[in-house]
Amino acid sequence: MSELVKRIRNWTIGIGIVAILASPVYSYYFTDKVRTVINETQVKRSNGEDKYLVFTDSGVFENTDVWYRFKFRSSDLQNKIMKLKGKEVTIEKYGWRFGPLSWYENIVDVEGVK
Known part of the structure; x- marks a missing residue:
């Protein structure tokens, strides 16, 4: 060669x-953004930790605190998400969805579409 x-x-x-x-x-x-409709929310508890799941027309996302992004307001964000249930929203998110390991894309922010 x-x-x-x-x-x-x-x-x-x-x-x-x-x-x-x-x-x-x-x-x-x-991050990237997706425009979708929020259908349902749920809290998944495991080993003393809560993970908020958000079910949308575009798939399932999680809403959890992440130290390396300085995101410590997941409960406040979840409240905002619950108020937007059934409405069209823009979700800012990052990560991958990988079912075998229960990985979900994590929500950074959500805004209602006007």
Whole structure:
């Protein structure tokens, strides 16, 4: 194999590894928005901790406190979410939905659509 082909292969493998490692970091630190309707809310209690679940037309989201985002107002946000039940909203969220590990995208903010 020529030296050029080896370099290209090594660079391709390196870029692939960086992309795989950076994907979760990007997903957890940068938010995106979805426009949807809130259908139901629920509290899931496990090991003394509460996780607020929000069921929408676009899927299930969680609303939990997260120290690395300085988010410590989940109860206040859940109150706002409950008042918007049945209405169209814009949800700002981050993360991934991964069913086997019960991971949900976490809500950062919610606003009613006017």
